[in-house]
Amino acid sequence: MATTREPYSRYPPAPPAAPYGGPDIYQPDLYPDDAAGTWDEEEQPADDYEPQRPQPPRRAAKSRVEERRADRSRVDEWMDKDFKFGGSRIKRKAVALILLGAPAVVPLFLMAPAFFTTNFNTVSVSVDDTLGTGAELCLFLCLLVSPMVTLTGQRWFFGLRRWYGIMMAFTALGDGFAAGFTDTFANGFFGRLGGHVFELMGFMMMMLLVPLLITGNPWAQRKLGRYWKTLHRLIYVIWGLLFFHLILLEGAGFERGSNGSGFAGDGDPIFHQRLYQYSACSLFLLTLRLPPVKRWIAARQSEGRNWLVWVTIAPIFALFIFGMIFIVNEEIFKGIDSFRETPAAE
Amino acid sequence: MSAMYDETYAEDGDVQARIGGFLLMAIAILAGILVIAGLIYAMGTGARHRAAVLAGGCEPSLFISGLPCTTQQMVISQYEGIVNPAIRQLTADTAAYRANEGRHLVAAEAALTAEVATEQALDNSLAAMTFTPQNRARALALNTNASATGNQNVPPAAITFTPQMTVVADALIQANQALANLTAEQARSSSLTELRSFNPRAEAAGAAVQTEMKLLHEAVTAPLTAG
Numbered sequence: 001m002a003t004t005r006e007p008y009s010r011y012p013p014a015p016p017a018a019p020y021g022g023p024d025i026y027q028p029d030l031y032p033d034d035a036a037g038t039w040d041e042e043e044q045p046a047d048d049y050e051p052q053r054p055q056p057p058r059r060a061a062k063s064r065v066e067e068r069r070a071d072r073s074r075v076d077e078w079m080d081k082d083f084k085f086g087g088s089r090i091k092r093k094a095v096a097l098i099l100l101g102a103p104a105v106v107p108l109f110l111m112a113p114a115f116f117t118t119n120f121n122t123v124s125v126s127v128d129d130t131l132g133t134g135a136e137l138c139l140f141l142c143l144l145v146s147p148m149v150t151l152t153g154q155r156w157f158f159g160l161r162r163w164y165g166i167m168m169a170f171t172a173l174g175d176g177f178a179a180g181f182t183d184t185f186a187n188g189f190f191g192r193l194g195g196h197v198f199e200l201m202g203f204m205m206m207m208l209l210v211p212l213l214i215t216g217n218p219w220a221q222r223k224l225g226r227y228w229k230t231l232h233r234l235i236y237v238i239w240g241l242l243f244f245h246l247i248l249l250e251g252a253g254f255e256r257g258s259n260g261s262g263f264a265g266d267g268d269p270i271f272h273q274r275l276y277q278y279s280a281c282s283l284f285l286l287t288l289r290l291p292p293v294k295r296w297i298a299a300r301q302s303e304g305r306n307w308l309v310w311v312t313i314a315p316i317f318a319l320f321i322f323g324m325i326f327i328v329n330e331e332i333f334k335g336i337d338s339f340r341e342t343p344a345a346e
Numbered sequence: 347m348s349a350m351y352d353e354t355y356a357e358d359g360d361v362q363a364r365i366g367g368f369l370l371m372a373i374a375i376l377a378g379i380l381v382i383a384g385l386i387y388a389m390g391t392g393a394r395h396r397a398a399v400l401a402g403g404c405e406p407s408l409f410i411s412g413l414p415c416t417t418q419q420m421v422i423s424q425y426e427g428i429v430n431p432a433i434r435q436l437t438a439d440t441a442a443y444r445a446n447e448g449r450h451l452v453a454a455e456a457a458l459t460a461e462v463a464t465e466q467a468l469d470n471s472l473a474a475m476t477f478t479p480q481n482r483a484r485a486l487a488l489n490t491n492a493s494a495t496g497n498q499n500v501p502p503a504a505i506t507f508t509p510q511m512t513v514v515a516d517a518l519i520q521a522n523q524a525l526a527n528l529t530a531e532q533a534r535s536s537s538l539t540e541l542r543s544f545n546p547r548a549e550a551a552g553a554a555v556q557t558e559m560k561l562l563h564e565a566v567t568a569p570l571t572a573g
Contacts, residue, residue, distance in 0.1 A: 268391055271384070280380070287373050292366030299363045312370055315378035322384055342494055 079156040093156045101160055104141070104167035107134020108174060110335035119341050124182035126343035129334035131175035133274075136242065137327055138168035140281050143239065147288035150297060151309065162216055165235065169213040176206040198248035205241045208234050239282070246275045271326045280323030284316045400570050407477075407508045413489045414500050418570055424475065424505040425566050429559065432468040439464060447545075451538050458533035465526035469519050475505065476519075477512040507566075514565045518558035525551040 079093040111130050114122035142164035149155055179199065212234055214220065221228045254276070255269035270276060287293055300309050337343050396406045404415030442457035474481065485504040492501050507515055528551050532544035 268388065268394070270387060283373065283377060287370065290366065290369060292362045293370050294366065295359060295363040296366030296370060299360075312374050315374045315381055318381045319377040319384075322381060340494075 073153045073155075075152075075154045076156045079154075097157065097159060097163075100157060101163045104138055104164055107131050107137070107171050107331065107335065108167075110134075110331075110339045111174065111178075113339055114341055117341070120182055122338055122341045122343045123178050126334055126338045127175055127178040127182065129330065130338045131171050131178065133327060133331045133334065135168050135172035135175055136274075136278070137324075137331060138164045138171055139235075139239065139242065140285065140324065140327075142168055143235070143285045147285060150288055150294060151313065153301070166213060166216055169209040169216075172202075172209055173206055173213075176202055196248075198245055201241050201245035201248060205238050205245065208238050208241075212238075243275075243278060243282075246278050250275045268326075271322075272330065277323045277327050280319045281327070284313075284320035287316055288313075403570075405508055405570065407510075408506065410486060410489065413486075413493050414498050416500050416505055418566075420500060420505050421507065421511070422566055424502055425507075425562075427502075428468065428471040428475070429563075432464055432471075435464045436461060436468075447538065447542055449538070451535070451541065454538070454541055455533045455535065458529050462526050462530045462533065465522050465529065469522050469526070472515050472519050472522075474503075475507050476515050477506050477509045481506050511562065511565045514558065514562045518555065518562050521551070521554045521558045525555050 079096065080091060082089040082091055085095070107130055111123070111127060113119070114127075142161050145158060145161035145164070149158060179202070212232060215224060215228060215231060224231065250273055252275065254273045288297075297309050300306065334343075399406045399409045399415065402415065403417045403419075405418055405421060408416040408421075439457050439461035443454055443461065446453035446457060485506055488501045488504040492499070492504070506512075525548070528544065528548055532541060532548060535541040535544070
């Protein structure tokens with residue numbers, strides 16, 4: 001493809017430069033799952049759709065992208081407006097994103113006193129509860145963005161996906177390093193990280209997060225081009241490895257009497273079983289990524305029957321909220337104990 | 347040709363959308379069943395919690411989440427630590443009174459005065475163990491402080507009776523207070539004859555105290571229940 005700058009470039013033209021902190025201009029082809037297409041009038045093919053659609057002429061593709069950009073929801077437009085704050089003007093979107101993104105720093109904040117005071121007792125007892133659970137929360141909130149774009153048609157919060165992904169990486173790496181230094185298994189740092197299968201799963205997640213963390217910025221998007229999207233599909237591998245990490249850690253059962261997972265301190269071992277929490281949240285996140293489901297949603301939205309989509313999604317979303325409540329509950333209680341450096345072991 | 351492609355694509359798209367709809371409905375029904383099951387399970391939380399606390403040997407009505415629990419053995423030990431010394435002292439005071447009631451008014455009244463002090467000290471110690479808002483607040487503060495310093499044992503001063511034990515303890519305190527008042531009045535006697543005239547009433551009051559003490563002992567040592 002020839003451009004005015006690089007007539008013989010091997011790569012497609014670079015996307016417009018975006019400020020660090022998330023592209024203001026939505027780049028649908030550069031994200032692992034394009035959720036925005038559900039609001040287009042014409043259907044978008046699923047990623048693995050077989051029949052080859054004849055490639056439209058370049059001018060039509062460009063106008064389709066322009067149409068998508070023009071067809072912004074009213075909320076997106078409202079969010080883009082400024083308001084007076086103090087002595088300057090600030091976009092409503094900026095304030096909302098700061099508020100919605102603030103929870104991502106909570107797990108690291110809660111562990112900070114133990115790290116700064118090198119309180120190995122607190123770190124060894126509660127780092128997996130605080131940082132591990134925190135990383136899981138950040139992962140789910142990161143994965144939640146695309147389904148919410150699918151359902152609402154709004155895009156103003158899309159930048160949260162990268163933010164939560166980055167914070168998930170830092171939190172998970174913190175958990176992994178702390179486990180490597182303080183766990184009671186034998187054979188040093190790597191022995192502690194890889195000596196047990198569930199920790200090996202965690203170690204693999206850490207390794208896969210490193211390239212995602214390094215390339216989670218507009219510069220890397222430009223440099224990697226179409227390969228950036230493929231690389232960042234690794235988040236799904238990490239999502240799957242988390243399942244194995246939890247099933248090996250917790251098992252598939254729950255506490256009965258005084259044995260099993262879930263800690264029945266409040267009489268709800270099933271709700272506190274981490275694998276069950278993961279499954280409850282993942283069902284919603286996975287369902288809204290299935291291409292046939294996205295097609296159905298797009299069809300109902302184009303018919304103007306968005307209410308039917310919400311009614312159908314409601315039980316799955318309720319299950320997601322159920323799971324999240326108990327994950328957040330654990331993060332708060334274990335996190336406060338970690339912050340006060342009085343960790344409570346299960 | 348492109349119209350044929352578009353038509354084929356549109357039909358395949360409709361099929362995909364229908365499949366998506368069925369899939370979504372099935373998953374939504376499954377999720378709905380799980381949510382309802384979860385809510386039903388949540389309704390039994392209280393009973394499961396009490397059973398879990400009992401399984402740990404803790405007194406359910408004294409359990410505070412996040413803090414070391416008060417076991418029945420702790421309550422028994424604390425109760426016996428209050429009552430046994432008081433009983434021994436009262437036995438000694440009663441023996442001293444019996445030895446002097448026939449011949450030595452001052453010594454008999456001194457024994458009775460000591461008995462009153464023992465009975466009032468017993469009342470105060472039992473009252474400090476009853477399940478009242480003030481006592482529970484003090485217990486919570488003491489337990490929290492101990493837990494914050496890494497002490498996983500419940501401080502003795504933070505151990506209280508359960509609400510059921512408190513009912514019996516209050517009856518014992520009242521009976522003991524009535525006995526203490528009678529004993530104090532007896533100690534103000536001006537003659538040995540007047541002193542001895544209180545004996546039948548004092549014995550009746552003492553029997554009432556012993557009955558209540560026996561009931562409290564049974565309440566404290568009764569097997570733990572979830573209710």
